[in-house]
Amino acid sequence: MDQHLIAIDLDGTTLNNESQLTAETIKTLRAAAKEGHIVSIITGRPYRIARRIYDQIGIKTPMVNFNGALAHIPHQHWDKEYDVELTQELALDLLAQHKKLGIDTITVENKLHVWANHASNHLPEFLPNRLAKDQLLTANNLNSNPIGLTIEYQPEHRQDIIKAVNEKYGDFVEPRVWGGKYHILELIHRGTHKESGMYYIAKQYNISRQNIIAFGDEHNDLEMLDAAGRGVAMQNAIPAIKKVADDVTPVDNDHNGLAKYLQNYFKLSV
Structure with a gap:
């Protein structure tokens, strides 16, 4: 064959x-x-x-x-x-607005590094359950462009987050909602x-x-x-x-x- x-x-x-x-x-x-x-x-x-x-x-x-x-x-x-990278600006913008947009956890990563606004036990393996100091998502720690962003959100805010992302970053970012019981939104490069x-x-x-x-x-x-x-x-x-x-x-x-x-x-x- x-x-x-x-x-x-x-x-x-x-x-x-x-x-x-x-x-x-x-x-x-x-x-x-x-x-x-x-x-x-x-x-x-x-x-x-x-x-x-x-x-x-x-x-x-x-x-x-x-x-x-x-x-x-x-x-x-x-x-x-x-x-195919996203931008640091996108990650830090969502971090700044996370309370307003009903975002609980933002996980940002590239091939070898992960950063998050806090550790989470909600989704073992997928969301980091412990973070070193340099993995805390801050403007100082995020030193390269991410490839993917994973957002754990409050379900009633899903459309608010998608709307905010589409309005400002829709030309190059594509939000995709996970299937199943989890309230997870992934952001990847459009297309x-x-x-x-x-x-x-x-x-x-x-x-x-x-x-x-x-x-x-x-x-x-x-x-x-x-x-x-x-x-x-x-x-x-x-x-x-x-x-x-x-x-x-x-x-x-x-x-x-x-x-x-x-x-x-x-x-x-x-």
Whole structure:
């Protein structure tokens, strides 16, 4: 079989409901890589909280973080690495207005650094639950442009925040609301979605669109599944994702749905 790019979302897709990799998933992804396919994590997660999963799988191929705004090969210099930055001004402006706009926590990060207005235990892993002094979000500490901003907000203020961002920064910033029970808003560079990172990696390996297979379950996977040669929705995916997908896994993320689909599709023995 021709070399494929296997683009995998993490939460609700590659990870089970405890946000863990199963042994079967690890074995399957390693078997696909051994067959010569490019297995790439393409996630909304920052590198800070995707690194352990990348290392557990044991791949050496590019990863995309922040929904397409960072593409890199972890632990090594890759001359094709890119990032799409926001501005320090945006982060500090929202910090100054956070009480007025009903923002509880602002987390600002780039590839290797994270800053926040305070530590939070509301969303373990995603929001930093402890901060060093130099990670406190202030004008002095924020010494480089961020790639992503994550805002935990009071639900009744969601439209106020989106309106404030759009009015002042709408030409280059795109607010995206997380699915699920959390009141989280992500700000990324406008027009930057997972499919741009997916296509970029495919181009580096001369893999054509028809040989890209992508898996996802949530709103931020829509462009990626729609753009892939074969977009596969998880059984547990939201209806909008199933609608654009070419196929749906027979079982969900909590029953090794991605692994079983890959085993069947690529005839992998695990």
